[in-house]
Amino acid sequence: MASLGWSCMTSFLTYETNKSVVVKSWSVGIINRLVQLMIISYFVGYVFLYERAYQEADTAIESSVITKVKGFGKLENNVMDVADYIYPPQGEGVFSIITTVITTHNQFQGICPEIDGKFNCSTNSCVFLFKGIITGVCNTSVGTCESEGWCPAEDDSVKIKPMAEFVNFTIYIKNSIRFPLYNVTRGNFPPTIEPKKCIHDRISNSLCPVFRVGDILNQTTHNVTELGGEIGINIEWMCNLDQDVELCLPKYSFTKLDAPFEKSKISKGYNFRFAKYYKTADGTEFRTLHKAYAVRFEVKVTGTARKFSLIPTVINVMAALTSIGMGTILCDIILLNCLKGAQQYKEKKFEEVGLKRSTVRVKRNNCYSDSGAISISTDY
Incomplete structure (x- = not known):
């Protein structure tokens, strides 16, 4: 249980930083630029020119x-x-x-x-509401129901x-x-x-x-x-x-x-x-x-x-710049899973750095004391 807790603590107390890896691949480079071009075209053509996202709209006419x-x-x-x-x-x-x-x-x-003679009172009961209140009496002279109202x-x-x-x-x-x-x-x-x-x-x-x-x-x-x-x-x-x-x-x-x-x-x-x-x-x-x-x-x-309004303009420009990074994500997926040199790319992209503690003996007044020193080891 203690080891599990220590493992979780170790995993939590880690720090990640970006590392730039230059991949000289024509296919990946073309895909990256095409994705970036599509994103830029979408924001320039649709968001800014067609939807006019740089403007503030008043719809409360x-x-x-x-x-x-x-x-x-x-x-x-x-x-x-x-x-x-x-x-x-x-x-x-x-x-x-x-x-x-x-x-x-x-x-x-x-x-x-x-x-209306659709309901002949000789065969139908006088319960239907037509042009007035039905009295329930059949007018035998015309064969229709009798009603009370405007006549x-x-x-x-x-x-x-x-x-x-x-x-x-x-x-x-x-x-x-x-x-x-x-x-x-x-x-x-x-x-x-x-x-x-x-x-x-x-x-x-x-x-x-x-x-x-x-x-x-x-x-x-x-x-x-x-x-x-x-x-x-x-x-x-x-x-x-x-x-x-x-x-x-x-x-x-x-x-x-x-x-x-x-x-x-x-x-x-x-x-x-x-x-x-x-x-x-x-x-x-x-x-x-x-x-x-x-x-x-x-x-x-x-x-x-x-x-024109500055606030929606800034928001949409920042959204465009952020979305350009989607090209990098797509290319990483291709490099890590689709190309032949995927394992080599993984080794170059992900580098694990650990901190090791060494002991140094320092002499002070004819006495020795231990002092902790940190060295960095790199695992590939």
Whole structure:
């Protein structure tokens, strides 16, 4: 046990130092330089030039979005303007353009038969929830369940021709952003753009924030005319503040947010209901119910501002210099395990030095005393 403890103590109380060994081998030298070249290329090309690791990034973008839609359309022989087809009307970053409306007029509170005849009450029990609260009574005259609620019940199987003109509507997006770390503010309407001639085009007029609805839908390559849908308008600000701040400009892209549900059998597209309430002369309340199919637009703003900073530059330079040493590690593995002269390289690279104690007799005042002296022995 004592010998084991002494062995552990001896192993612990050791010191290691580097020893330089020059290996004259073309193959190992080429591998070493290639690895170093790959590491340097990675840090220079990807880390510093592509990722711009010498800059500090501000991703806490502050953003404000105001929208305005213009255009006229025709739905069931009625001319529709912005007040008719935009919901909500406040001009926020999320809004809907109504393309089709199924209207149920003069609904009063009462008891009426269900319109949907999929569950005939002569063969099915009246326990299903349709357009109101099921009373459990079968209306034998029409063969459907009876419900309590707003009557007559809504019939959403009616086919209404969508408002075709909505593809020519225009959407103006007013976006202002701020990067708080650098206190930089920008707007998405450059002063060089002529407002009256401004319609967004990916190639010829990519900075114009006025978009034609049909162009947006063409870029998403999805049909939302009949059942509606959800469209994302993405505004991306990627700003290099080491350059002129006027070069900090937005990029626009469009995505169909509900694309994963197109093959779903339940709730395709996008629709919602709203009602307008009235009263008769005797005070009885009634309403007109609207089921609206719409294209829902959601404006999303993202951005990053970058500027030179000494701290990330020093950190990444030190990381690059440290990583260059990986070439030495790889070459050591090859020399110690793969080449024919591996044993000879091991003997040259690893040298074990021990300390031996010798006794020297010193004469003082006609007396001899022992004094410890240390000599270094080298084992190969």
